[in-house]
Amino acid sequence: MSSTFLKESLSILERTPATLNALLRDLPEAWTTATEGPDTWSPYDVMGHLVHGERDDWMKRLEIILEHGPSRTFDPFDRQAQFRESAGKSLPMLLDEFMALRQDNLKRLRELDLQPAQFELQGTHPTLGTVTMRQLLSAWTAHDLAHLLQVSRVMAKRYKQETGPWARFLSVMK
Amino acid sequence: MSSTFLKESLSILERTPATLNALLRDLPEAWTTATEGPDTWSPYDVMGHLVHGERDDWMKRLEIILEHGPSRTFDPFDRQAQFRESAGKSLPMLLDEFMALRQDNLKRLRELDLQPAQFELQGTHPTLGTVTMRQLLSAWTAHDLAHLLQVSRVMAKRYKQETGPWARFLSVMK
Numbered sequence: 001m002s003s004t005f006l007k008e009s010l011s012i013l014e015r016t017p018a019t020l021n022a023l024l025r026d027l028p029e030a031w032t033t034a035t036e037g038p039d040t041w042s043p044y045d046v047m048g049h050l051v052h053g054e055r056d057d058w059m060k061r062l063e064i065i066l067e068h069g070p071s072r073t074f075d076p077f078d079r080q081a082q083f084r085e086s087a088g089k090s091l092p093m094l095l096d097e098f099m100a101l102r103q104d105n106l107k108r109l110r111e112l113d114l115q116p117a118q119f120e121l122q123g124t125h126p127t128l129g130t131v132t133m134r135q136l137l138s139a140w141t142a143h144d145l146a147h148l149l150q151v152s153r154v155m156a157k158r159y160k161q162e163t164g165p166w167a168r169f170l171s172v173m174k
Numbered sequence: 175m176s177s178t179f180l181k182e183s184l185s186i187l188e189r190t191p192a193t194l195n196a197l198l199r200d201l202p203e204a205w206t207t208a209t210e211g212p213d214t215w216s217p218y219d220v221m222g223h224l225v226h227g228e229r230d231d232w233m234k235r236l237e238i239i240l241e242h243g244p245s246r247t248f249d250p251f252d253r254q255a256q257f258r259e260s261a262g263k264s265l266p267m268l269l270d271e272f273m274a275l276r277q278d279n280l281k282r283l284r285e286l287d288l289q290p291a292q293f294e295l296q297g298t299h300p301t302l303g304t305v306t307m308r309q310l311l312s313a314w315t316a317h318d319l320a321h322l323l324q325v326s327r328v329m330a331k332r333y334k335q336e337t338g339p340w341a342r343f344l345s346v347m348k
Contacts, residue, residue, distance in 0.1 A: 005336075008202050012329070015197055022192040023322075028182050128339040138336035139344070145330035146346045148197075149323050155186070156319035162179075162312035165302040170313070172320045 003116050005134065009141045014106055016144040017099035020047065023151065025095055032091050034158045043151045047094040048082025050147060054101035056081070058140040059108060065123035065133050066112070073124040177290050179308065183315045188280055190318040191273035194221065197325065199269055206265050208332045217325045221268040222256025224321060228275035230255070232314040233282060239297035239307050240286070247298040 024032055024043055032043045041049070061074045086094060119134035156172045167173040198206055198217055206217045215223070235248045260268060293308035330346045341347040 004204075008204055011201050012205070015201070018196040019193055022196045023189055027185050027189070030178075030182055031186070125339070128342065131339055134336065135338035135340060138333045138338075139340035142330045142333040142337050142340070142344055142346070145326045146344050149326035149330060149346055152319045152323035152326060156316045156323060159312045159316040162308065163316050164309035164312075165299070165305055166309060166313035166316075168302070170316055170320050172316070172323055 003114070003119070005116075005119070006114060006137065009137050010106065010109070012141045012144055013102070016050075016148065017095070017102050019148060020050075020151070021095050021099065025092055027091075031155050031158065034154055036154055036157060041150065041154070043154060044086070044091050044094070045082055046147050046151055047091060047098060048086035048089075049079070050144075051094055051098050051101065052078070052081040052085055053143070054098060054105055058136065059105045061123060061125075062109070062133065062136055065121050065136065066118075070122040070124045070130060073126050076126045177288070177293070179290075179293065180288060180311065183311050184280065184283070186315045186318055187276070190224075190322065191269070191276050193322060194224075194325070195269050195273065199266055205329050205332065208328055210328055210331060215324070215328070217328060218260070218265050218268070219256055220321050220325055221265060221272060222260035222263075223253070224318075225268055225272050225275065226252070226255040226259055227317070228272060228279055232310065233279045235297060235299075236283070236307065236310055239295050239310065240292075244296045244298045244304060247300055250300045 024047070027043075035042045035045075056075075057077045064072055064074055089097075114133070119132065119137070121133045123131050123133070123136065125131045153172055156170070160167055160173045163170065163173065198221070201217075209216045209219075230249075231251045238246055238248055263271075288307070293306065293311070295307045297305055297307070297310065299305045327346055330344070334341055334347045337344065337347065
């Protein structure tokens with residue numbers, strides 16, 4: 001692999017499914033269905049969103065950049081899709097699905113053997129306008145970490161009252 | 175196990191070492207030594223702090239509550255200890271150490287076979303004053319999640335510039 005940037009991004013992208021699996025599989029539902037209040041996401045909702053992203057977002061857009069450049073605007077991504085698509089699926093099913101889709105996407109990404117010059121190729125995001133391949137790969141990577149952060153935050157806050165005076169020492173509780 | 179509270183707390187406490195292992199082991203150092211600026215912690219620093227906590231904080235204090243109640247104030251916990259104690263240790267060594275210490279602590283905790291009435295036992299924290307066993311177990315659990323959140327945040331922010339316009343959609347970048 002020719003690029004430190006790509007290698008470092010892949011090192012996160014390939015670890016996320018196992019990380020979420022270690023954290024969430026077979027956890028009591030009180031944790032995995034906890035939210036931060038109305039219209040916020042539970043860990044279960046986040047997993048559905050990540051599954052949908054593997055299917056409809058990152059690699060699809062990367063391939064649009066490679067095939068069409070900025071001339072073909074990306075399809076909008078449905079940030080509520082998981083509420084429809086996860087119906088009837090257990091959390092372990094979503095964890096399995098995410099792992100399989102991610103493995104497949106990273107296999108395709110490696111086969112593309114992207115060269116540094118290609119990171120500057122441009123695409124058109126329906127809201128953000130001009131973006132580069134490098135920004136897309138970075139956003140995919142940071143998006144994984146942002147949702148791991150979210151899952152950790154949602155679950156930590158479930159214990160806000162339980163921790164009593166210790167909440168003072170835990171900035172997540174503020 | 176007699177208590178849903180204890181079972182739910184243990185379900186997080188027992189998963190944290192594997193979660194951090196899946197996320198951090200063999201990750202490029204650019205990620206594991208990243209910080210949020212001067213006097214902030216890297217993922218490596220966090221792992222040293224978690225190791226020190228297993229050795230000197232949670233179970234030690236729990237046992238002080240059981241043996242002495244509120245009459246014996248907990249020893250202060252050194253939140254900078256990892257900068258001394260991690261010296262010369264690789265991140266994989268810290269991950270292994272954390273896993274072994276946590277397993278040992280949870281084995282001892284299970285052997286205590288705590289009953290719900292014992293969750294109301296009181297201890298004396300050097301800064302926070304009176305705390306209960308239940309608050310201590312909750313804080314231990316939430317502390318794991320808070321540091322998983324921190325590690326995710328530190329690493330996500332490393333890509334703030336890289337994500338370009340996508341930073342708008344990632345609240346962690348704000």
